[in-house]
Amino acid sequence: MDSKKLVIVILIVIAVVFVIFAGYGSLTVYQPKRTNARESKKDAKVAPTPGWAKSIDSAFSGWQESVQLRCGPPPDQNSKRRCDDLGTGPIVVPSAKEPWLPLMKKTEFRTLKLVLLEGQRVHINYLDKKGGKNIDNPQFFDLPDLDNNNSLKGSIAVMENGGTLTISCLDNVPCRVGQE
């Protein structure tokens, strides 16, 4: 085949494939509208985390900038957690580290994963210094989380300037909360 004709055929094929992609994306796939934090929280509750998702999360979590909190006794060397006892009361959540590349901003979001290790019920409250971006401020939940299949774990979205985390044991029963 003449090279000119071959190029025209290739271009037509590329154009057709592109139209199929764009058409499929625009017409057939459900696309949720931009939601506010309250609606998103409901969506997050109804979506259980599948096993493969946990594997991806654990693979990437080591790469993410962690939230360094004041920790009571340091965790055992064998512990997979960052901290085994955060204590109770207000805890200062520091701001994100300064970026190591020029033109780079501070990490906008960090996730703080908490787990109830001892006790019956605990209330977690986090007040971000800056807030905004459609995220609840303060963010609060109880552990075990009745809205999340009685999960003993819960996460907070921490913005770049940090904030204050408050852990309160409920029902007058001592509790211990760790950080993953």
Place this chain on the structure above:
Amino acid sequence: MLDELRRPFFVIALVIILVVVLIEVGSPYMMHAADTSFDRPGYGIQYLVFIDAFLFYVSLLIGLALIIPERVQGRVQGCVTLILSFFGCLGIFVAIIFALIFIIILISLLFAPIFGTAAYLAIYGGFDRSGANVTLGLLMTLKIAFCVVLIAAHQRFLQSKSLVLLTLSSLLATLIVSFLINFVPGILASITDALGAIVVAILALIWAIVFMVGAVISIIKAIH
């Protein structure tokens, strides 16, 4: 068979690929041209500029050969290409790191119920797929027009392997970004868009290295 270059067609091709680059970098003038605005949500579309800038550069070199004497161009081209490709490599590498960090943040937010997931859904869950498709559609149309006009300018451009392969890479990169944005559930589009940006950047990095090696070889030949 055409024997002579049709300059008007070639100039049109140059202008088209320049417009493509300007749209991708988000030129304020291009984004609001003729009372229409083109959205460039995400990273994928912006990162296409790494490949298309090389395509523009190669086309420009061909164009300059018509104006500047061959002897002068031969001396300058190697050095300029070496400098551009070196800084291109650095820029693309940094851009890959940016996109990688962004993906890590997105994934860690998505899989951190309840407030992490809620934050992800509220901020990144509604990727503007329609806006991206409009922009990608425009870019694809311009790139195909570039190919057609370039062939109309001179059929022998088809014999230039680097130009043909670079043009194909550009079209392929646009297809990859389009595929990754459109073939996943809407809430994951922000993640796959960033993934597409990384793929495109790696493709551009390969081209930058190829140009750099070619430039070094041509400089060594020129010295000897």
